[in-house]
Amino acid sequence: MPVTTALDAQAAPPDEAVAPLIRGIAVLRHLTEAGGTAGPSALERSTGLARSTVDRITATLARMGYVRLDGRDAVLAPRVMELGNAYLAALRLPALLDARADALADELDESVSLAVADLDGIRFIHQATRRRAMSLSFRIGDLLPAERTAPGPLFAAEWTDTDWDRWRERRAADPRDAGFTAVPPRDPSTADDFERRARRAGRDGWALDDQLIEPGLVAVSVPVRDPGSGRVVCVASVVSHTSRHSADDLRETLLPRLRTAVAAMEDDLREAPPPHAGPAPSGLATWTTASKHELGREFVESLARGLTVLTAFGESRSALTLTEVAKATGLARATARRALITYEHLGLVAPGPDRTFTLTPRVLGLGFPPLSRTTLPRLAAPHLRALADLLHEPTALAVLVSDTEIQYTAGAAASRVLTVDVTVGARLPARPTSLGRVLLADAPDTPDRPDALPPELAEVRARGYALVDEELESGLRSIAVPVRDRTGRAVAAVNVSTHAARRSLEECVTQVLPELRAAADLIQADLHTASRFTRVALS
Numbered sequence: 001m002p003v004t005t006a007l008d009a010q011a012a013p014p015d016e017a018v019a020p021l022i023r024g025i026a027v028l029r030h031l032t033e034a035g036g037t038a039g040p041s042a043l044e045r046s047t048g049l050a051r052s053t054v055d056r057i058t059a060t061l062a063r064m065g066y067v068r069l070d071g072r073d074a075v076l077a078p079r080v081m082e083l084g085n086a087y088l089a090a091l092r093l094p095a096l097l098d099a100r101a102d103a104l105a106d107e108l109d110e111s112v113s114l115a116v117a118d119l120d121g122i123r124f125i126h127q128a129t130r131r132r133a134m135s136l137s138f139r140i141g142d143l144l145p146a147e148r149t150a151p152g153p154l155f156a157a158e159w160t161d162t163d164w165d166r167w168r169e170r171r172a173a174d175p176r177d178a179g180f181t182a183v184p185p186r187d188p189s190t191a192d193d194f195e196r197r198a199r200r201a202g203r204d205g206w207a208l209d210d211q212l213i214e215p216g217l218v219a220v221s222v223p224v225r226d227p228g229s230g231r232v233v234c235v236a237s238v239v240s241h242t243s244r245h246s247a248d249d250l251r252e253t254l255l256p257r258l259r260t261a262v263a264a265m266e267d268d269l270r271e272a273p274p275p276h277a278g279p280a281p282s283g284l285a286t287w288t289t290a291s292k293h294e295l296g297r298e299f300v301e302s303l304a305r306g307l308t309v310l311t312a313f314g315e316s317r318s319a320l321t322l323t324e325v326a327k328a329t330g331l332a333r334a335t336a337r338r339a340l341i342t343y344e345h346l347g348l349v350a351p352g353p354d355r356t357f358t359l360t361p362r363v364l365g366l367g368f369p370p371l372s373r374t375t376l377p378r379l380a381a382p383h384l385r386a387l388a389d390l391l392h393e394p395t396a397l398a399v400l401v402s403d404t405e406i407q408y409t410a411g412a413a414a415s416r417v418l419t420v421d422v423t424v425g426a427r428l429p430a431r432p433t434s435l436g437r438v439l440l441a442d443a444p445d446t447p448d449r450p451d452a453l454p455p456e457l458a459e460v461r462a463r464g465y466a467l468v469d470e471e472l473e474s475g476l477r478s479i480a481v482p483v484r485d486r487t488g489r490a491v492a493a494v495n496v497s498t499h500a501a502r503r504s505l506e507e508c509v510t511q512v513l514p515e516l517r518a519a520a521d522l523i524q525a526d527l528h529t530a531s532r533f534t535r536v537a538l539s
């Protein structure tokens with residue numbers, strides 16, 4: 001049974017709302033709550049949509065790169081993170097404050113998070129996580145009930161009567177917190193003193209979570225205030241476990257250091273330069289120009305167009321008028337207007353000053369949390385599989401682990417009998433392998449001194465690929481290209497192996513290289529989207 005929150009239970013959608021957009025958003029939300037993967041029957045059940053509608057929506061989302069179809073399952077794909085990225089870029093807070101949060105986590109050797117208010121819940125916008133055996137840790141975009149957290153009472157200290165009414169209604173409708181999939185169920189018999197905690201938090205300027213979510217988990221929080229308005233813009237928390245700190249202990253030993261860090265964050269906000277105004281995006285809705293034939297019969301254009309509206313927002317584009325949205329997306333004004341009306345109804349967009357619209361934290365509930373802890377090997381896997389299937393040759397992803405060695409981090413075998421075996425975790429010498437050569441050619445100390453590179457690596461660097469012929473093993477040919485991070489550094493390499501009897505050296509360049517480059521570009525694009533606001537592990 002889908003859990004209805006106060007907002008979902010709201011009045012019927014306005015006449016002008018776009019029904020396919022509402023349905024598409026429902027599918028994205030349920031995929032997110034299901035952990036990122038769901039079959040058609042589960043989607044039918046959770047959204048109440050007909051099977052044929054679910055199929056058309058997932059086909060459209062797949063065409064947009066927001067989901068991948070894995071057999072009959074729909075799986076959230078990294079590109080969907082561009083929705084949450086639009087919200088986080090517009091908000092600017094993680095970008096302005098994350099370095100301080102990370103430094104505090106290092107200083108204290110405890111996890112530190114930043115959270116914003118989302119109606120009567122809190123949502124994480126940054127996590128500097130310490131890996132520990134005993135602790136549940138939340139992901140960016142996770143929604144928690146305000147009353148079971150340390151940040152909650154600090155936000156609630158500013159609530160209006162309407163906010164408190166909404167909270168009471170939700171508590172009555174969902175006493176076990178079933179609508180909050182990130183937390184364990186609540187025991188409804190436990191006493192609740194949230195109103196008193198909120199009053200104290202307002203007075204003290206800090207708040208504690210003494211195992212409100214689960215036994216052992218403790219946190220202390222301090223609000224970060226906007227230097228202009230004095231309003232709480234986010235809350236910084238230090239999170240620990242009772243095996244290391246009791247809640248009282250957190251208050252005595254870590255709260256003073258958290259307060260110092262928050263004071264520095266507020267100084268940073270005061271001195272922040274105006275948002276970086278890049279060129280305004282235009283023509284985001286390429287779906288409007290592609291023909292129905294190209295997009296396929298199943299493609300739901302109104303869903304694709306509507307989703308594009310969210311990506312019109314970003315840094316220096318946090319509050320947009322209807323005209324600005326229409327211009328950035330290339331959509332007709334009437335289409336953009338109906339999408340905004342739909343989003344306002346869904347609580348994803350809120351009216352701002354001067355007839356503008358802004359994104360709400362709820363946008364992070366569209367696919368972000370399940371993907372916020374992804375790794376490069378996981379991002380690469382479907383692309384490696386597709387490449388191996390296309391060429392009928394094995395492919396692999398590797399990273400440099402020392403000056404002399406690479407390590408396989410992912411691979412896809414070919415459908416041939418005689419094939420190269422890629423064992424994830426295996427190490428190989430870097431110099432005689434195509435993977436190693438593209439990585440060595442880009443090693444951090446070399447870019448400014450390309451003449452210091454041995455000639456064969458300088459050539460690899462200039463060409464952008466490495467082709468190795470039977471150096472590692474007789475008959476083995478392989479060709480590799482780099483995968484670059486957002487700063488342009490080659491953080492991994494991807495290759496295709498073949499046998500000398502199967503393809504000539506020239507064919508490796510004319511037949512394999514273009515497909516290899518295309519696959520590497522897809523991996524790279526996913527890496528850039530996923531790593532904009534989260535840390536993507538390379539192995």
Ligand code: PHB
Pocket residue numbers: 112113114137138148149150151209213218219237239
């Ligand atoms: C967290 O960042 O994981 C966190 C923060 C505050 C809480 C609980 C968990 O109250």
